Amino acid sequence: xxxxxxxNFTNKHNAIALMAKALGHPxxxxxxDYLLKVNSCICGDIVNExxxxxxxxxxxxxxLKNAGLIKGSIEGNSICYCIxxxxxxxxxxxxxxxxxxxxxxxxxxxIIK
Amino acid sequence: xxxxxxxNFTNKHNAIALMAKALGHPxxxxxxDYLLKVNSCICGDIVNExxxxxxxxxxxxxxLKNAGLIKGSIEGNSICYCIxxxxxxxxxxxxxxxxxxxxxxxxxxxIIK
DNA sequence: ATTCTTTATCGTAATATTGCAATATAATAA
DNA sequence: TTATTATATTGCAATATTACGATAAAGAAT
Numbered sequence: 001x002x003x004x005x006x007x008n009f010t011n012k013h014n015a016i017a018l019m020a021k022a023l024g025h026p027x028x029x030x031x032x033d034y035l036l037k038v039n040s041c042i043c044g045d046i047v048n049e050x051x052x053x054x055x056x057x058x059x060x061x062x063x064l065k066n067a068g069l070i071k072g073s074i075e076g077n078s079i080c081y082c083i084x085x086x087x088x089x090x091x092x093x094x095x096x097x098x099x100x101x102x103x104x105x106x107x108x109x110x111i112i113k
Numbered sequence: 114x115x116x117x118x119x120x121n122f123t124n125k126h127n128a129i130a131l132m133a134k135a136l137g138h139p140x141x142x143x144x145x146d147y148l149l150k151v152n153s154c155i156c157g158d159i160v161n162e163x164x165x166x167x168x169x170x171x172x173x174x175x176x177l178k179n180a181g182l183i184k185g186s187i188e189g190n191s192i193c194y195c196i197x198x199x200x201x202x203x204x205x206x207x208x209x210x211x212x213x214x215x216x217x218x219x220x221x222x223x224i225i226k
Numbered sequence: 227a228t229t230c231t232t233t234a235t236c237g238t239a240a241t242a243t244t245g246c247a248a249t250a251t252a253a254t255a256a
Numbered sequence: 257t258t259a260t261t262a263t264a265t266t267g268c269a270a271t272a273t274t275a276c277g278a279t280a281a282a283g284a285a286t
Contacts, residue, residue, distance in 0.1 A: 003240070003241050003242075003273095003274070003275085004138060004139065004140075004241095004242090004273085004274065004275090005140075005164065005165070005274090005275085006139060008139075008163075008164040008165075009139035009140065009142075009143055010139075010143070013139040013142040013143045013146065014139045016136065016139075016142045017136065017137055017138050017139040017141070017142045020133045020134070020135075020136035020137045020142070021133070021134070021136075021137030021138070022133075022137075023129065023130065023133035023134075023137075024130055024133045024134030024135075024136075024137040025117060025130050025134070025243090025244085026117065026119060026121075026122035026123075026126040026127045026129075026130040027117075027118075027122065027244095028130070029122075029126040029129045029130045029133070030122055030123070030126045032211070033126065036211060036214050036215070039218055042262075042263090043262070043263060043264090044261090044262060044263085050121075051118065051121040052118070052121075052244095052245075052246090053245070053246050053247080054246090054262090054263075054264095055245075055246060055247080055248095055263090055264080055265080055266095056244075056245050056246065057263095058263060058264055058265085059243095059244080059245080059264090059265095060244095061263090061264095062264085063243095074253095076253065076254070076262090077252065077253035077254055077261065077262055077263085078253090078261085078262050078263075079262080079263070079264095083211070083215060085212075085215050088208060088211050088212055088215065089212065091208050092205075092208040092209060092211075092212050095201060095204050095205040095208055096205060096209075098145070098149060098196070098201050098205075099198075099201055099202065099205050101149050102149070102196060102198050102201065105152055116243095116244070116245090116270070116271050116272075117243085117244065117245095117271090117272090118244090118245085138273090138274085140274095155232075155233085156232070156233055156234090157231090157232065157233080165274095165275075165276090166275070166276050166277080167232090167233075167234095167276090168233090168234080168235080168236095168275075168276055168277080168278095169274075169275050169276065170233095171233060171234055171235085172234090172235095172273095172274080172275080172276095173274095174233095175234085176273095187283095189232090189283065189284070190231065190232055190233080190282065190283035190284060191231080191232050191233070191283090192232080192233065192234095
């Protein structure tokens with residue numbers, strides 16, 4: 001017990017959960033925010049920006065990368081990180097669809113009444 | 114150590130992380146999906162729908178409620194749960210803004226080149 | 227009043243996450 | 257070659273999460 005029963009849920013639900021989980025920590029939201037501001041940067045820049053030690057930032061970057069939210073490219077002896085638009089687009093579509101469905105339901109209820 | 118240093122991050126980042134974290138488990142994504150389909154339901158319906166025991170479902174509902182993603186209203190001896198549109202709208206806006214900013218950056222780069 | 231139904235809470239075990247010091251790795255600079 | 261720089265990994269302690277059986281709480285039905 002204790003571990004999530006991933007195999008009991010759909011791929012879609014697991015995929016959304018994986019991305020959402022990656023954004024489930026303020027440091028990682030802050031990293032995304034920073035990357036959005038500077039377009040791309042190296043790990044050290046984020047270490048200077050956040051109140052966390054280098055290994056901790058490296059770990060958060062690893063999780064964001066693992067969830068597909070960012071991608072890194074080797075640039076000399078450092079690694080250049082940037083947001084992966086595809087993951088953001090997927091999350092955007094997910095929440096857009098929920099909003100649309102909720103709005104449709106609301107309109108239907110108004111018509112019925 | 115071990116606990117998230119919530120006090121070191123902005124309210125905005127903490128707020129997004131709180132909602133994202135709530136969706137960071139496939140069971141909770143599945144609950145939102147189900148609520149979207151049936152509009153509103155009671156805990157027992159979700160217990161029948163998911164491969165999880167009643168206390169586990171109750172706990173997941175508590176977390177979704179705590180993050181503001183769902184709301185419950187007492188209905189006789191059961192509790193009627195539904196999606197809280199405000200939280201969804203906030204997340205939708207968050208991802209829309211990221212997408213817009215990424216798109217703007219892309220356009221700018223095209224102009225410069 | 228007693229039973230049934232529905233949900234929440236408690237207690238607990240298993241596992242995951244967070245954070246960092248120390249260290250490893252790998253490319254660059256001297 | 258030997259620093260130096262930039263990241264990643266390891267190891268570990270503190271804490272959080274996940275899951276569920278047992279049980280409590282509270283309204284509904286008999």
